[in-house]
Amino acid sequence: MNKVKSFLLILLSVVIVTSCGKKENNNQTKTDEAIPVEVTLVKKSMIDREIELVGNLMAWKEANLAAQTTARVQKIYVDAGSRVKQGDLLFEMDDTQLAQAKIQYQVTKDNYDRLKPLYETGSISQSQFDQVKAAYETAEKTYQLLLTNTQFRAPFSGVVTAKRLNDGEVFLLAPGGVGSPTIVTLMQINPLKLILNVSENNLKDVKLNQTVEIKSDIFPEETFKGNISRINPAVNPTSRTFEVEVKIPNPNEKLKPGMYVRAKILIGKSEGIIVNRSAALKQLGSTAYYGFIVKDNIAKRVELTLGKEFDSLVEITSGLNEGDYLVTRGQGLLKDGSKIDIKAKAE
Missing domain, CATH: 2.40.50.100 (RNA polymerase II/Efflux pump adaptor protein, barrel-sandwich hybrid domain)
Structure with a gap:
């Protein structure tokens, strides 16, 4: 009777060991499987640069x-x-x-x-x-x-x-x-005046006669334009900003003094990297972003710094180089070092 029990215990142990070995082999196989992804070639393109500010319209003279x-x-x-x-x-x-x-x-x-x-x-x-x-x-x-x-x-x-x-x-x-x-009280409302407070860092990019685009929530489909007419050379000691005056033609007098508007000071163009917004993944519990690039069919995780946003696109200011292949689909299944199978490549 004791011999029978011993035989059964040995047999059970063999079965368990064999079963575990199969599971480990299956897991290893799954880990080694290449994950299908789509990638795109990272390129530089010209980007319109502007300084975005807000303010209230004022009469040109009062x-x-x-x-x-x-x-x-x-x-x-x-x-x-x-x-x-x-x-x-x-x-x-x-x-x-x-x-x-x-x-x-x-x-x-x-x-x-x-x-x-x-x-x-x-x-x-x-x-x-x-x-x-x-x-x-x-x-x-x-x-x-x-x-x-x-x-x-x-x-x-x-x-x-x-x-x-x-x-x-x-x-x-x-x-x-x-x-x-x-x-x-008498006001001159054509043209109008907009006072913007520009930071010390941005002042170097602001020049007289630069074009400024103005948007109002009251006229969401219209863009009004003005030009910088004066730059105060002295910094505001409290806000550490410089006062910039914008002269805005108002021939139809649609805009009124006191209106809240958003302004963009157009400062020119420069090269930058723009990718699909979905390619940048947000790290849980933080404001950091990351993505994956391809190196010899292996996913490499890179930390991304976001810049200007364009609807479904976003500028990447650091983390990518021109010529990299960035994963744009399937990146949610990846981790650093994952094997990948490129199903589509956009140049």
């Missing part, structure tokens, strides 16, 4: 017009939304003082005109003429000052964006809730 002294508003000739040309009369203040100054100015001018010929013929002395001339010049300056502080004209062509008083109201020369006191 003027908050008001009197220099407290006075009554006599007449306002415009309203919010009115379009005016340079030199158009916008509003008038009480002209009582202006009328008095005009009379004084006219009297002194008449005296000056009457005595000037007498002075030239020697009929009156130099001191007499100097007194008349001084009185005339003083009255003229007073009249002109009151005239400009009574009749307010548009300093440039544009659109009235605010009217803060009505006819007959008293303008008080005192700070209000929002900045300095204002009767009428």
Whole structure:
């Protein structure tokens, strides 16, 4: 009986060892099998380079017009939304003082005109003429000052964006809730202005008159263009950026001051490597990317650094060299050192 048990134990051991050997052989066979993949030849191509920034549109010019002294508003000739040309009369203040100054100015001018010929013929002395001339010049300056502080004209062509008083109201020369006191606000909105903050690293690529493309969510299908008109040479000590001003033609006045826009400063072209976005695999639990290239039908894992994205394509700034064969399909089954079977090759 003991001999039988011993025989059965030996037989069972042989079966187990044989079975394990077969499994190991099967696993080894699977490991040695080549994994089918598709590859593409890595090439360099020209890439448009730009600096992407955001900002808010501003009026090219803005003027908050008001009197220099407290006075009554006599007449306002415009309203919010009115379009005016340079030199158009916008509003008038009480002209009582202006009328008095005009009379004084006219009297002194008449005296000056009457005595000037007498002075030239020697009929009156130099001191007499100097007194008349001084009185005339003083009255003229007073009249002109009151005239400009009574009749307010548009300093440039544009659109009235605010009217803060009505006819007959008293303008008080005192700070209000929002900045300095204002009767009428005028803006020039063609062209518009966009202020961008460019980093120290990108400033070397920014030049005057460079083209800037502007996109607004309000007009998603349209691209507006402008040009860099000014570069502030001093760095902002807080943000470490440089202020760059963009001048944007706005003939149809579609764009409005205050709109949020995205801008691209076009800085030229340079060579780079662009591949299918799916060829770059993201490493789990990190922001790192990797891919596989082919060396003698063996997969070699390489770490990838991504650059500019183009929908289904992406630029690789490091990790690939021109002439490499990059796995573009089947890479999810690979590991470093896997044998591969190239089923398709794109040149």
